[in-house]
Amino acid sequence: MCRLMPPEAGQTSKTNGMTEQPPIRNISFIGLGLIGMSLLRAIKLSPLSRESKIFFQGFDPCFTDSDRTTVEALGLDRFTAEKSLLYSADLIILSAPVEINIALLEEIKQFAPPSTLVSDVSSTKSLIARKARELELNFIGMHPMAGKEQQGYRESHEELLHGRRVILCDDKGVLEEPKGRFLIALLESAGCTTLSMNAEEHDLVVAKTSHLPQLLSTLLMNHCGDSISKTGPGFATLARLAGSPWQIWRDIIATNSDNIAAELDRFAVELTALSEEVRSLNLEQLESRFDEANRLYQTLKEMNRS
The missing domain is CATH 1.10.3660.10 (6-phosphogluconate dehydrogenase C-terminal like domain)
Structure with a gap:
């Protein structure tokens, strides 16, 4: 188990007078509960996210029109049920219960570009990591070690994750690729610390x-x-x-x-x-x-x- 530091390669940089685009420019959250919305709010307010002008979109099947308005006020740039939009993001973060997250991987395989990075915030990792390997998805399991007994986006807050550890599970070296490195940088910029271990150890x-x-x-x-x-x-x-x-x-x-x-x-x-x-x-x-x-x-x- 090791601590992961945000590498400089994940940052935006200038080359020949032009600004290099960050590898993650838009993020989709599927499931907008306590952890999903807390993570979204923390990343949205991070210096790296603001510098990179990341666009945040999401969907939750249980939401009413009032819920949609509220989460947009909390930082969501767009609430959408359109799969062509949701699954076209550079990074998809699955924030539903773990068995739903596992089931959604089939849909992601069908609709998302091969370059899309997929992650989740489930509390268990072995089964979802195994399914992601079977589908040959670019997958990093993510577990923010934070929470409280109350649930729902109304209980979310960007400070819920500040100073907390986020465990990252990667079996294919995706953390060493540009999007994986940038994800680490985003989490560190949001005030989290990161640890790496395999899904079974987790x-x-x-x-x-x-x-x-x-x-x-x-x-x-x-x-x-x-x-x-x-x-x-x-x-x-x-x-x-x-x-x-x-x-x-x-x-x-x-x-x-x-x-x-x-x-x-x-x-x-x-x-x-x-x-x-x-x-x-x-x-x-x-x-x-x-x-x-x-x-x-x-x-x-x-x-x-x-």
Whole structure:
């Protein structure tokens, strides 16, 4: 795993008195929810996007006329359902639930030029990367490590991604090509940091650090449901993810079930061991757990400050 820096080759430059066109001049977002619109707004306001005069268009099948007007005020240059327009972009970012994103790849293969770069913001990567390889698409999986339990474009904000990591999954060297390099530069210009890993490693990591915490929060809330009127702010902090909607998590669990189940099994072993330590008053071992957790928490805070 490595950090990707925005290379100078991704920037616009002047040659013989003429300005070289950036490799990405228009971006289509398909799905305009919390992450899609937050990413759009962050990139739109970035210095590189303004310098490059990037055009942003998008579509969401659930939108009303009022929704369209609102997202245009938030930064979308054009809302369109015309496939000839949507799929002709230099970069297409799929921002729907992951199973819908996977299904859309067939349509992109049919309508988009071969030069189009395709990406997505799904929380799992192995299945969509495999489908993109089968269709021989120029594909970079993208996962902004940001979010909140509320969903929808009305909850979006450009600051949601500021300072956050964006994991990029590339199995074909697309990140080293002009559009891939320019995408890195755009994300960095928007205030994100980028990490690279393959799709399988990504799904293993997020099963532990994202999907497991979500399910533990859900389980905790259900377990304590008869006592929540007596809880304090500490419980609310730990249970925050229990507010996440099932319609988002259904696809995540369906496309990463083996990894998630394995992490639940491992955590169950740890939970059993912890129960035995508490029952036997093994205070020395419990102190060791607290000390290690405190140390790791300080590391986490420092990482989020940098």
